[in-house]
Amino acid sequence: MVGPVLIIHGNEEQRREHLPRIAAGEVMWCQGFSEPxxxxxxxxxxxxxxxxxxxxxxxxxxxxxxxxxxxxxIHVLTRTDPDAPKHRGISYFMLDMRMLGITVRPIVQMHDARGFNETFFEDVRVPAKNRLGEENRGWYVATRTLDFERSGVHRAAAVERVFRPLLEHAAQPGSAGEGRRIVDHLPNRLALADTAIELEVGRVLGYRVAWMQSRGLVGNCEASMSKAFNSELSQRNARRAINMLGLHGALRPGSAHAPLEGRYCASYMSTVSATIAAGTSEVQRNIIANRGLGLPRG
Ligand SMILES: Cc1cc2nc3c(=O)[nH]c(=O)nc-3n(C[C@H](O)[C@H](O)[C@H](O)COP(=O)(O)OP(=O)(O)OC[C@H]3O[C@@H](n4cnc5c(N)ncnc54)[C@H](O)[C@@H]3O)c2cc1C
Known part of the structure; x- marks a missing residue:
């Protein structure tokens, strides 16, 4: 999400410094937007x-x-003019995480992952050349960043990656040894077809944004549609899988009795946050209603 924003808002020096390393996968970036x-x-x-x-x-x-x-x-949003209206006093910076004064403290999630953190800045001195875009105009760079963050076709791809093994599992012989497959015992087997249909829709929504980008356009409400649909699909898919696998499906990775290495239990818990990250589903719907459908702000 940083690369495309640098292409649009970065100066020549910033692009030369960062884009080759981003494209080569040599550097990793994190996003310092949200605050308590x-x-x-x-x-x-x-x-x-x-x-x-x-x-x-x-x-x-x-x-x-x-x-x-x-x-x-890290790409960070900061307030540079506290007296200006709130959207107009923000500036956008790029900081090397090794800079003096940056501290990172992990937040442990309910499925024991340490996916995200609190990040503290104490008298961090950053060269002015690390500002992306004009001073106090960082909000507009930030909203572009969010458009790119929400646009990815990766969400549908992630659902596909957990859906395919479930299909293969369902085609295995059942434990009763009467020549029937697992899928023949499933009470809600048609839900597999629902996921297949929704996956196709999710993929096309993602490709639409990619197509717009290939024409030099930045999808806005289109990115929000893709984000909202695919993050909600990831939850539905995990929920359907857990229901299909029965009580064993809720066993965690590492349990000897967990079907498919417990990946559906992990996916059930990790996708809870999918409709919060990168802007909640309510926020996406507000954008679709407001910018896409032209409805007044609620
Ligand atoms: C897995 C994950 C990864 C994340 N990674 C990052 C990251 O790397 N960097 C970063 O900066 N942030 C990150 N975030 C933070 C994320 O952007 C915020 O959690 C998100 O924007 C929601 O903010 P909040 O948690 O403060 O909830 P709140 O804004 O307090 O929202 C609480 C509830 O109120 C609803 N609500 C709020 N305003 C409205 C409105 N106007 N209309 C209707 N409903 C509304 C929300 O939809 C939500 O249900 C991450 C979050 C998650 C879950």
């Missing part, structure tokens, strides 16, 4: 950046920073 008091209402963020000569000094806290413990760079 700024999630859906992101523009109310409070992290501060104060200009000091050729540098800015950044102080504040971010939360839910996915992968911050592994990444090399």
């Amino acid at each position: 008091g700024a999630g859906s209402d992101l523009a109310s963020l409070q992290a501060r950046a104060v200009r000091d000569g050729d540098e800015y000094v950044i102080n504040g806290q971010k939360i839910w920073t996915s992968g911050a413990q592994f990444t090399d760079w």
Whole structure:
């Protein structure tokens, strides 16, 4: 999501520095947008950046920073003009995670994963050349970033990756030894067809955004449609799989009795957050209603 935004908003020096390494997969980035008091209402963020000569000094806290413990760079939103209307006093920075004053503290999730973190900034001195876009115009760079974050066809691909093994499992012989397959015992086998149909829809929604990008357009409400549909599909698919596999389906990875290495239990728990990450389903629907359908803001 950083690469395309750099192509649109970065200057020549910033593009030369970052794009080749992003394209080669040599660097990992994390996103420092959300704060304890700024999630859906992101523009109310409070992290501060104060200009000091050729540098800015950044102080504040971010939360839910996915992968911050592994990444090399972070793109961060900060407030540079506290007196301006909230969308107009924000600036966007790119920071090397090794900079002095950045601390990362993990947040442990209910399925024992450590996917995201709290990230603290204490007097972090960042060169002014690391600002992406104009001072106080960072909000517009941020919304572009979110369009790219929401656009990915990867969500449908992720559902496909957990759906295919379930199909293969369903075609295996059942335990009763009467020549019937597992699928013949399933009470809700038609749900497999529902997922197949929805996967096709989800893939096409993702491809539509990719097609727009190939024409130099940035999908906005189209990206929100793809994000909302595919993140909700990931939950439906996990729920259907758990129901099909019966009580054993709820066993965690590592259990000897867990079918398919417990991946559906893991996917059931991890997809709970899919409709929150990258903007909640309610936020996506607001965007679709407002920017896509032209309805007034609710
Ligand atoms: C797995 C995961 C990974 C994440 N990774 C990152 C990351 O790497 N970097 C980062 O910066 N952030 C990250 N986030 C944070 C994510 O962007 C926020 O959680 C999200 O924007 C929602 O904000 P919130 O959690 O503060 O919820 P809130 O904004 O407090 O929302 C609470 C509830 O109110 C509803 N709501 C709020 N406003 C409205 C409205 N106007 N209309 C209708 N309903 C509304 C919401 O839909 C939600 O149901 C991640 C979150 C998750 C779950």
